[in-house]
Amino acid sequence: MTEREDLLVGEYPILPKQERAQQKRNALLESGRILFIEKGYEQTTAKEIAARAGVATGTFYRYFSDKRQLLMSLLEDKIDELLPPEPNWTTGNPELLLASLLESHMKRLNGMGLHRVLPELLHKDSELAEVLKEARKKIHSRILTGLKRAYDLGLTWKDLDLEKVAWSIMVLAESGNTEMGEHCKKEDFFGLAKVICRIVFPPDVLKKLLIENEE
Amino acid sequence: MTEREDLLVGEYPILPKQERAQQKRNALLESGRILFIEKGYEQTTAKEIAARAGVATGTFYRYFSDKRQLLMSLLEDKIDELLPPEPNWTTGNPELLLASLLESHMKRLNGMGLHRVLPELLHKDSELAEVLKEARKKIHSRILTGLKRAYDLGLTWKDLDLEKVAWSIMVLAESGNTEMGEHCKKEDFFGLAKVICRIVFPPDVLKKLLIENEE
Amino acid sequence: MTEREDLLVGEYPILPKQERAQQKRNALLESGRILFIEKGYEQTTAKEIAARAGVATGTFYRYFSDKRQLLMSLLEDKIDELLPPEPNWTTGNPELLLASLLESHMKRLNGMGLHRVLPELLHKDSELAEVLKEARKKIHSRILTGLKRAYDLGLTWKDLDLEKVAWSIMVLAESGNTEMGEHCKKEDFFGLAKVICRIVFPPDVLKKLLIENEE
Amino acid sequence: MTEREDLLVGEYPILPKQERAQQKRNALLESGRILFIEKGYEQTTAKEIAARAGVATGTFYRYFSDKRQLLMSLLEDKIDELLPPEPNWTTGNPELLLASLLESHMKRLNGMGLHRVLPELLHKDSELAEVLKEARKKIHSRILTGLKRAYDLGLTWKDLDLEKVAWSIMVLAESGNTEMGEHCKKEDFFGLAKVICRIVFPPDVLKKLLIENEE
DNA sequence: TATGAATGAGACTTCATTCAT
DNA sequence: TATGAATGAAGTCTCATTCAT
Structure with missing residues (x-):
């Protein structure tokens, strides 16, 4: 034209x-x-x-059409970034792996910053609430899958409550983000990763995994 | 009335x-x-x-003077209820103890319900944000103290990152509340308690503590 | 209080x-x-x-609640004033009677003035359109009843098309109002009344009615 | 095209x-x-x-230049169609003649449809109001001329109030259009034509005219 | 003090009109 | 000339806050 x-x-x-x-x-x-x-x-x-x-x-x-739709568009554009990559526990040093996953996930979240806005909207916008709920469900199941695989390989605690642990990891990852905020350091992620690994792996397995991947 | x-x-x-x-x-x-x-x-x-x-x-x-001040008053009245009781890890079955602490803490929080409103306010009200930050600091240090005692008694993992673990416990407790919402069951608390105990205690110590308190 | x-x-x-x-x-x-x-x-x-x-x-x-509702309230208050009194053709000098009916009806309409606003609204407000349609239906049937009575008494033209004549009278009354506007004079009403009487009564009947009521 | x-x-x-x-x-x-x-x-x-x-x-x-000017142009293009043809009362069957005049006039008006829009504009646009007033004046005088001719030929009621009757005819013609709307039938026009003829002609004259034109 | 009607600033949204391409 | 995105004035409506009773 x-x-x-x-x-x-x-x-x-x-x-x-x-x-x-x-x-x-x-x-x-x-x-x-x-x-x-x-x-x-x-x-x-x-x-x-x-x-x-x-x-x-x-x-x-x-x-x-309005503020709300702009927000929705923001989310649609970014919602995938909310999803952390599926962790593969069985390859590589799980602590380092996890730490770096956490770090990059968090960097992405912070770079976007939207997660800070969301809580205030859950009250008034049930559609949005639904969207977020779905996203969390996805995250949860992704973590769960990874755990399951490790469990089936006999790497985890025998009595692991997969559901609950997956949920805990999700929460810790999310909050790690919000809480530690701007001033996050490498050590923080590593510390958090260690906590999570302790939840998942018995110490001997963990040691073995660490040694294996040291080489 | x-x-x-x-x-x-x-x-x-x-x-x-x-x-x-x-x-x-x-x-x-x-x-x-x-x-x-x-x-x-x-x-x-x-x-x-x-x-x-x-x-x-x-x-x-x-x-x-306005809505905000009413909220502030609400918080002043209730802020103490946000604080969980200081857990004493060394007496009694730590899993059961923790489960019941979590449950009652959550019951109180839910009974009040205000925590759901807070996120939306952090943006516009830095004073409030400060208040809440202080409260969390208190909670964190309370948990930390308990952990420290257990650590000093040699009950915990030797390499426990006290700070990080205290923070994790706080986050899990908080989120447990929000997430599990209304439909929380005894098992949920117990499951969460077990996760936390695994973060804190090595399995043998835990077993000993459980046996001791079984009698 | x-x-x-x-x-x-x-x-x-x-x-x-x-x-x-x-x-x-x-x-x-x-x-x-x-x-x-x-x-x-x-x-x-x-x-x-x-x-x-x-x-x-x-x-x-x-x-x-808005402009529209104000208008509706105005109409509810005034809609009855839109209705002309039922003319009684058989008592009294029909021309004079009709002239005075027309005059007072018109005075009332003009005093209110709303009828000038209504046409502009029929497009956008079908509820209002309905209300007005009903009002006109009422007016029409009121006129029709009066005509019917005169017809049954054998006072009117034998071949009177009651429906059509009632409609014509209604239209003339309405328009008389709008058209003649502010500068309406007694003669105008009387002139219009004569036209209407000619539509309804054969000249001999009319003459008889006029004479009867002269005394 | x-x-x-x-x-x-x-x-x-x-x-x-x-x-x-x-x-x-x-x-x-x-x-x-x-x-x-x-x-x-x-x-x-x-x-x-x-x-x-x-x-x-x-x-x-x-x-x-704007919406208004477009409307004005529309009217300039179409205003002549608003004018009904001058009726010639003295030639042919006046009832049939009138009925067909009314019908075609109305068809034209409806085909154009603008008359429905006009009322809403009289308020805001006095120039337009003037234009329409002029048009009506033309219509009125055209009807008046026809009536005058018939009157001079002695065909009408002796005491015909030419002005008022011309006005009545104009109003009935206009309203007939709006009212009867889409579902207008031949009979309606004929019925209206009869009413108008009764306003204008004494029954004997009318009968004579009808017979004359029957042949 | 208590009341709740009144206020008016300001958010939301539409649309006639302009203007860079 | 034609386009249609951009503009911003203006209308609608809400609500925190005041104030006469």
């Missing part, structure tokens, strides 16, 4: 319309994300989001 | 003014608490709180 | 709350009515209505 | 610029007309009109 046959030397980085729109949408998403994190969802207005994104109020409504 | 059907003889009201005022204040607090839990803090209006407490909107503002 | 035991000599015309509220409601209704007529429904804002009634915007919403 | 599938040989577009512009303008007018009728004037947005006409919002404003 837009004639572009004259973009001789690419001097102006004229972005095609769609791309510019996408940029604007992204600017709004980012602006919303930041404000939600900084001030909380309720305290953020559509007007502010637009202003911070450098557009007029009305423009906000071209891209999102 | 306030029977007054006998104020016929011009006696002074049975309840002195101050006490009646106190009752009203309490009604407002309770009304606020319930509504905050039911609908969330933001979604609750001063008018509603007043209505549910059976007083006029204006009366609300005689007792509280 | 409001102590009033001290209204000694009625010096201040302290109106009981309810009555003042009623006054305010009426002020809003009247303000709305006037503005709707002056500027049209769409062109009138809730804010304006409130301002003209001397109250704040929010007060408007204490009494009415 | 605009077949252009053959523009292969670099010929000039079959339609000169001006003509294409005219087409667009017409598309906009038609789109506006339809939407005004369907949804009402206020409820129709410029964007919608443009969309339905298959052009961009901005294009709307190239052809019309």
Whole structure:
């Protein structure tokens, strides 16, 4: 539609319309994300989001039907990042492995920051609550699967309560994130990883695994 | 509650003014608490709180400067209930002991319910955030103290990272509450208690403690 | 609730709350009515209505859920005034009788003025459209009844199409109102009355009726 | 309509610029007309009109300064169709003649449909009100002329109030249109025509006219 | 003190109109 | 010229807070 046959030397980085729109949408998403994190969802207005994104109020409504939908879009974009990678307990040094998993998971979460906004929304938005519940279910089952595999290989405590332990790991991972906040250090992750390993593996198995993977 | 059907003889009201005022204040607090839990803090209006407490909107503002202050008062009243009792690991069956501690702590928390409202407030109210941070610090140090004692008695893993483990226990206890919600069963607490015990005690010590306390 | 035991000599015309509220409601209704007529429904804002009634915007919403409901209330209050009295053709000079009926009906309509606002609303408000349709049905059947009686007494043209004539009378009465507007004169009504009488009565009957009632 | 599938040989577009512009303008007018009728004037947005006409919002404003001007243009185009043909009472069967006049007039009005939109506009647009008033004046005088001719030929009631009767006929014709709406039947027009004839002609004259034209 | 009506700031949303492409 | 994204003024409505009774 837009004639572009004259973009001789690419001097102006004229972005095609769609791309510019996408940029604007992204600017709004980012602006919303930041404000939600900084001030909380309720305290953020559509007007502010637009202003911070450098557009007029009305423009906000071209891209999102309302604040809530912007948040939903944020989540859709990012929900996968909430999922930690499935840990493979049986290969490699489990403590180090876990520590690095925790660290990267947490880095991602913090980089996004949205998890801080979510609790405040569970009350008013049951759809969102559902989405998050599903996500947690996924996380839980992913952890559970890993545990099960280790259990079947006879690596774990014999009397491991898989469900409960999976839940504990999930909670510790989540909270580790929130709690330790910005000032997280390598040691913290490693410490947490050790706690988790102790929950899962008997000391002898653990020692064996550590030695095996030392080489 | 306030029977007054006998104020016929011009006696002074049975309840002195101050006490009646106190009752009203309490009604407002309770009304606020319930509504905050039911609908969330933001979604609750001063008018509603007043209505549910059976007083006029204006009366609300005689007792509280605003919604926030009401919440603060609620917390001041209840903050101590957030603190779990200091566990004594060295006396009695630690698993059962812990399970029952967890259960009663959770019952109290749920009975109050405010913890569900708090996350939504941390953004807008740094004073409140501070208050809660302090409370957690207290809880953490209380758990830490208990762990330290057990550690000094040589009951725990030798390489126990006291800080981290205290934190883990705190988190598990907190989350156990939120997560398991209404439908919590005895087994859940016991399962969680076992996980925590495994974090703290080596299996042989644990077995000894269990046997000792069986008699 | 409001102590009033001290209204000694009625010096201040302290109106009981309810009555003042009623006054305010009426002020809003009247303000709305006037503005709707002056500027049209769409062109009138809730804010304006409130301002003209001397109250704040929010007060408007204490009494009415929105503009539309205010209009509906106006109509409920006034809808009966839209109904013309049932004409009795057989008693008295029908021309004079009809002229005076038309005049008073029109005065009432004009005094209210709402009929000018209604057409603009039929598009967007089918409930209102229904209400008005019902009102017209009532008017039509009232006229029809009167005609029927005259017809049965053999006073009218033998081949009178009662339905159609009733409709014509209704339309002429309505339009007479709108059209002739402010500058209506006695003669206009009388002229219109004569037209209608000619539709209904053969000249000889009419003459007889006129003579009878001259005495 | 605009077949252009053959523009292969670099010929000039079959339609000169001006003509294409005219087409667009017409598309906009038609789109506006339809939407005004369907949804009402206020409820129709410029964007919608443009969309339905298959052009961009901005294009709307190239052809019309705003919605109002589009409506005015519509009226200018169509105002003549609002005028009924001048009835010739003295030739042919006046009842049938009138019935067919009414029918075709109404068909035209309904085909256009704009009359339903007009009432809502009289408030906000005095220029438009003026235009319509003029149109009605024309209609009235056209009817009046016809009546006058019949009167001068001695065909009508002797005491005919020409002005008033002309007005009544105009009103009945107009309303007939609106009221009877879509489901109008031949009989309705004929019935209305009879009413009007009775207003105008004494029965004997009417009978004579009918007989004369029967042959 | 208690009441609850009144206030008005401000959030949400729509849409006529402009303007860069 | 045509496009349709962008603008921002203006209307709707809510609610924390005040204040006359």
